[in-house]
Amino acid sequence: MLLIEIKDNTCDFCGCCVGVCPEDAIALQEARIDIIEERCTNCAKCVWACPFEALIFHRPVREAAS
Amino acid sequence: MKDRYDVLVVGAGPAGSTVARLVAREGFSVLLLEKDRDVGTPVRCGEAVSNRSLESIVDVDPRWIAATIRRFRLVAPDGSCVEPDLGGHGYVLERRLFDYDLARMAVDAGAELRTKAYVDGLLADGGEYRGVTISLNGERRTVGARIIVGADGVESRVGRWAGIDTTTPFRDMECCAQMTLADVDMEEDACEFHFGTAVAPMGYLWIFPKGHRTANIGVGVSGAAAKHKSPIRYLNEFVARRFPRAGILTTVAGGVPCAATLEDIVRGNVVLVGDAAHQVNPMSGGGITSGMHAARMAAEAIAGALRAGDLRLLAAYPKEWQRSHGAKHRTYHRMKEAVYRFPDERLNAIAAGVLALAPEQRTIWGVFRVALMKHPALVWDMAKTFGFSAFH
Ligand SMILES: Cc1cc2nc3c(=O)[nH]c(=O)nc-3n(C[C@H](O)[C@H](O)[C@H](O)COP(=O)(O)OP(=O)(O)OC[C@H]3O[C@@H](n4cnc5c(N)ncnc54)[C@H](O)[C@@H]3O)c2cc1C
Ligand code: SF4
Ligand code: SF4
Numbered sequence: 001m002l003l004i005e006i007k008d009n010t011c012d013f014c015g016c017c018v019g020v021c022p023e024d025a026i027a028l029q030e031a032r033i034d035i036i037e038e039r040c041t042n043c044a045k046c047v048w049a050c051p052f053e054a055l056i057f058h059r060p061v062r063e064a065a066s
Numbered sequence: 067m068k069d070r071y072d073v074l075v076v077g078a079g080p081a082g083s084t085v086a087r088l089v090a091r092e093g094f095s096v097l098l099l100e101k102d103r104d105v106g107t108p109v110r111c112g113e114a115v116s117n118r119s120l121e122s123i124v125d126v127d128p129r130w131i132a133a134t135i136r137r138f139r140l141v142a143p144d145g146s147c148v149e150p151d152l153g154g155h156g157y158v159l160e161r162r163l164f165d166y167d168l169a170r171m172a173v174d175a176g177a178e179l180r181t182k183a184y185v186d187g188l189l190a191d192g193g194e195y196r197g198v199t200i201s202l203n204g205e206r207r208t209v210g211a212r213i214i215v216g217a218d219g220v221e222s223r224v225g226r227w228a229g230i231d232t233t234t235p236f237r238d239m240e241c242c243a244q245m246t247l248a249d250v251d252m253e254e255d256a257c258e259f260h261f262g263t264a265v266a267p268m269g270y271l272w273i274f275p276k277g278h279r280t281a282n283i284g285v286g287v288s289g290a291a292a293k294h295k296s297p298i299r300y301l302n303e304f305v306a307r308r309f310p311r312a313g314i315l316t317t318v319a320g321g322v323p324c325a326a327t328l329e330d331i332v333r334g335n336v337v338l339v340g341d342a343a344h345q346v347n348p349m350s351g352g353g354i355t356s357g358m359h360a361a362r363m364a365a366e367a368i369a370g371a372l373r374a375g376d377l378r379l380l381a382a383y384p385k386e387w388q389r390s391h392g393a394k395h396r397t398y399h400r401m402k403e404a405v406y407r408f409p410d411e412r413l414n415a416i417a418a419g420v421l422a423l424a425p426e427q428r429t430i431w432g433v434f435r436v437a438l439m440k441h442p443a444l445v446w447d448m449a450k451t452f453g454f455s456a457f458h
Binding site (some may be wrong): 012014015016017018019020021024027028029030042045048049050051052053054 | 101102103108110155182184186201219220221223226227233234235239241242243272289292293296297298318319320321323325
């Protein structure tokens with residue numbers, strides 16, 4: 001499950017996150033950014049590197065024991 | 067646009083446009099592809115270059131120059147200023163015009179150029195790549211080429227598709243926020259560099275004048291620091307303090323791959339140049355002219371390989387790059403690592419130490435010598451790589 005959320009209105013399409021992604025999991029067109037879910041390992045490096053805080057890492061919610 | 071070219075260049079930044087121009091000039095067919103709607107914008111750059119480095123790679127058009135820099139001011143965390151003599155001068159470019167003109171010059175030399183042309187994959191053919199897939203104004207198509215040049219900047223995906231690990235180590239990525247300010251008060255011939263944990267931990271903040279009371283200002287910090295506080299916060303805080311009334315003409319993000327330089331920059335018929343090949347000076351973060359110098363080396367090797375019909379001749383390019391820049395960039399990278407670890411008190415002490423030197427010793431090497439006093443091995447490395455003359 002993808003835990004990274006992209007804030008489209010904050011992203012500046014600069015490519016900094018793409019450069020640090022170890023899995024080549026980010027595709028960046030002129031003004032469109034996509035994280036490829038099948039490749040992303042949720043390592044959060046892109047989130048930490050983003051100069052504009054356009055990426056958010058959602059911690060996995062622990063399933064309540066049932 | 068044809069179905070097949072001798073050379074396909076991905077990315078119309080300074081490195082890509084320079085390869086395209088120099089290869090086209092030799093009579094080969096070249097297609098230059100840029101994903102953005104405009105070559106040259108948005109500008110994600112401090113735009114500063116050394117005059118000597120720029121003049122040795124291209125005939126400089128005065129329109130490209132927004133300001134000529136004669137003084138470099140390093141500001142320590144306690145506010146003390148050091149102005150080392152760099153033994154030359156600098157330019158702050160107008161990169162919108164500069165990048166645009168380099169691309170135009172490539173076209174004048176015979177290259178074809180397309181904007182809104184997003185390359186999203188390589189066409190594999192055994193161990194080689196026979197072309198790329200592109201989305202051109204939203205339409206899918208393929209184009210063939212004998213040689214593919216990845217000049218795709220910090221993202222450097224072409225190299226990854228060819229099997230080269232071009233990921234920038236997180237700590238080596240300088241994560242940047244940059245603005246162009248209007249109506250600022252500053253000396254029009256002085257570049258300022260600010261250091262310290264409050265303004266730019268593991269990096270620096272720059273203010274470069276651009277004439278007409280405008281300035282290029284930005285912050286770059288290592289990914290390891292950006293993780294704790296983002297670059298845009300550092301920049302907003304500084305601008306609010308120093309230039310509270312300035313108008314903000316541009317606001318952009320960016321990343322600079324300040325890694326040691328990639329060993330692997332040719333794989334089969336794929337060649338990497340510029341930021342895509344981590345050819346930025348890892349100490350300063352400057353990559354405009356080093357990428358263009360590498361582009362010239364790459365273009366020579368490409369023309370040689372095409373003429374002889376032998377891709378093995380591409381190996382001349384990494385060899386020449388290592389000879390001319392490899393050792394220097396590895397030393398700069400080690401120097402950067404050492405400086406990253408300096409606490410603020412140490413930076414203040416360095417400024418005091420340099421100010422205690424006789425004025426004629428206050429060169430950039432004087433600064434490094436004082437800064438790295440406790441790192442004799444590194445000083446020795448510097449002397450070996452840059453020549454002992456640098457120390458006089
Ligand atoms: C904030 C900041 C400040 C800087 N300050 C300075 C400075 O003061 N001095 C200095 O010398 N250097 C500076 N640099 C570094 C400098 O900007 C780069 O080294 C330089 O731009 C590298 O040139 P390039 O041609 O390799 O790549 P770029 O200029 O990044 O060009 C790459 C091009 O490829 C295009 N592209 C990418 N992927 C694709 C694709 N899949 N398909 C088609 N096109 C694609 C991009 O849109 C881009 O136009 C700075 C960098 C940043 C981010
Ligand atoms: S680093 Fe941030 S601003 Fe830049 S492209 Fe990635 S998400 Fe967007
Ligand atoms: S979380 Fe890691 S793997 Fe996923 S896109 Fe970000 S950097 Fe790449």
